Amino acid sequence: AQTVTQSQPEMSVQEAETVTLSCTYDTSESDYYLFWYKQPPSRQMILVIRQEAYKQQNATENRFSVNFQKAAKSFSLKISDSQLGDAAMYFCAYRSEQGAQKLVFGQGTRLTINP
């Protein structure tokens, strides 16, 4: 079974600075998807960014980018120019390409933005 681990329960960053959230995963599969979801105080789950395992190029969405290291099974999220609205829980998630399409989530990292 696949597992996802986020080793940083909490992180904080100064507004306008850059922060990196860590995620590692364990799988025997070669094809899969990785995601970062944001959960603000409203509790809504919002997709931030996705990465297909077969793509070597790291995904980027505006101020959000990932560092995908397939051999190391590492998938970190970098937030540049942090804004107060980025404050939230961030969840790393794994999904197989075949079989069940369920998302397997990490424990989450609570990100605080200091003004």
Added chain:
Amino acid sequence: DSGVTQTPKHLITATGQRVTLRCSPRSGDLSVYWYQQSLDQGLQFLIQYYNGEERAKGNILERFSAQQFPDLHSELNLSSLELGDSALYFCASSVGGVGGEQFFGPGTRLTVL
């Protein structure tokens, strides 16, 4: 707004009772997923339906059941409720293809007293 709707937003009930949570997927999405978010278990996959058929099962208790109706809305039934069932229950939907994104509803907050 993801386009996925869930009702009710909040539900408060007593131990031993039964409740039904409802989810309407985004227009055109055939797959519905149910997830449970609790303090001790985190976010866990419960069950998936695709076009009315059960597709995958996760850590869903026998006291819990779900179904997807012909109009593609889904219901999650929780019975013989225990204090530990208090959680946020999310529904997500996707088109159902291999690369389909899952879009989450706002969740139903269940409190069992």
